[in-house]
Amino acid sequence: AQSVTQLDSQVPVFEEAPVELRCNYSSSVSVYLFWYVQYPNQGLQLLLKYLSGSTLVKGINGFEAEFNKSQTSFHLRKPSVHISDTAEYFCAVSLKAAGNKLTFGGGTRVLVKP
Amino acid sequence: GAVVSQHPSWVICKSGTSVKIECRSLDFQATTMFWYRQFPKQSLMLMATSNEGSKATYEQGVEKDKFLINHASLTLSTLTVTSAHPEDSSFYICSARERVDGDSPLHFGNGTRLTVT
Numbered sequence: 272a273q274s275v276t277q278l279d280s281q282v283p284v285f286e287e288a289p290v291e292l293r294c295n296y297s298s299s300v301s302v303y304l305f306w307y308v309q310y311p312n313q314g315l316q317l318l319l320k321y322l323s324g325s326t327l328v329k330g331i332n333g334f335e336a337e338f339n340k341s342q343t344s345f346h347l348r349k350p351s352v353h354i355s356d357t358a359e360y361f362c363a364v365s366l367k368a369a370g371n372k373l374t375f376g377g378g379t380r381v382l383v384k385p
Numbered sequence: 386g387a388v389v390s391q392h393p394s395w396v397i398c399k400s401g402t403s404v405k406i407e408c409r410s411l412d413f414q415a416t417t418m419f420w421y422r423q424f425p426k427q428s429l430m431l432m433a434t435s436n437e438g439s440k441a442t443y444e445q446g447v448e449k450d451k452f453l454i455n456h457a458s459l460t461l462s463t464l465t466v467t468s469a470h471p472e473d474s475s476f477y478i479c480s481a482r483e484r485v486d487g488d489s490p491l492h493f494g495n496g497t498r499l500t501v502t
Contacts, residue, residue, distance in 0.1 A: 307493075314391070314478050314493035315429075361428060372419055373480075373491060375428045 273298035273364050275376035283382045284352055292347040292379045294336075294362030304345040305363040305373065306336055315361065321345060332356070357383045387413045389481050391494030398469055398501055406464045406497045408479030414459035415481035419491070420452075423476040435462045469501045 278293040296302065303322050307315040319330025326338040336347045345362060362376040388411040398404050408418055417436055421429040433443045433454050441454035451473075453465040462481075466473055478496040482489050 312394075312476075312496065312498065314389075314495045315480075316493070317490060320490070372431055372434060374431075377428045378426075380426075 273302060273366065273374050275362050275364055275374055277360075277362055277376035277379050279379050280377065281380045281382065283384060285384050286354055287351045289348065289350050290352050290356075290381060292360050292362075292381070294345045294347065294376055296343050296345065296362075296364050298343075298364060298366070301367045302364040303367060304336075304338060305365070306330065306334070306345070306347050307361045307363060307375075308332075309359040309361065309378075311358075318347070318360075352381070352383050354383050354385060357381060387411075387481075387483060387490075387492045389415075389479065389492045389494040391479055391497055393497055394495060395498040396500070398499070400470055400501055401468055403465055403467045404469055404499060406466075406477055406479075406499075408462045408464070408481065408494055410460045410481045410483075410492070413481075413483045413492075415462075415483065416459065417482045418456060418462040419480045419482075420454060420462075420464050421478045421480070423478060423496075425476075429478060432464075466499065469499070471501045474499055474501045 274297050276295045284290045305320045306318040318334050319328045321328045321338045329335045334349050360379045363373040365373050390409045392407045420432045423429045432447045433441045435441045435454050435456040437456045443449045456462040480491045480493045
């Protein structure tokens with residue numbers, strides 16, 4: 272079975288500063304990787320995903336993530352955050368097989384301070 | 386883009402009553418829908434996978450008789466919390482997949498906050 276670990280439960284960051292959210296996964300087979308954002312009392316919105324190909328993936332709202340197979344990591348970065356980036360961020364994996372479900376990490380709460 | 390509508394967005398019910406939550410795919414047909422539960426400040430835990438026209442597959446530890454799932458059409462899945470108790474209070478989120486392949490994107494509803502008094 273696959274699992275996802277988000278190493279930081281909360282990350283405070285000043286506005287316009289860079290941020291990195293760490294995600295490590297474990298799986299005995301190949302996986303797809305995702306980052307989602309959740310605003311208060313809302314569902315999840317897909318930021319970006321890695322399916323195959325280039326290991327550097329660019330997503331919405333200026334976010335990007337890099338897949339590192341040897342380190343089994345998929346860290347999320349943004350060079351300059353805004354107040355509106357304050358939210359909960361979830362890393363997730365799914366197996367490369369038909370119809371498979373997502374397994375989520377514990378989440379990282381990003382608090383952007385002015 | 387694909388939209389998943391979840392209704393109601395919040396509900397308060399008395400202990401012992403049942404509550405139905407609807408999840409609709411508005412502009413696509415969803416062969417598979419997933420139901421998640423999220424406790425405050427925690428991650429999403431998959432409860433069950435709902436496939437149109439067949440019985441739902443429940444995750445270990447989830448009571449199928451308490452959380453009834455019906456996926457009657459390609460655009461609608463419902464979750465009924467039967468005989469609700471305060472410990473069932475949580476945020477329930479559904480998601481829908483357009484196709485059966487693993488890289489087909491999941492679209493999430495906005496969630497339903499259930500409070501059982």
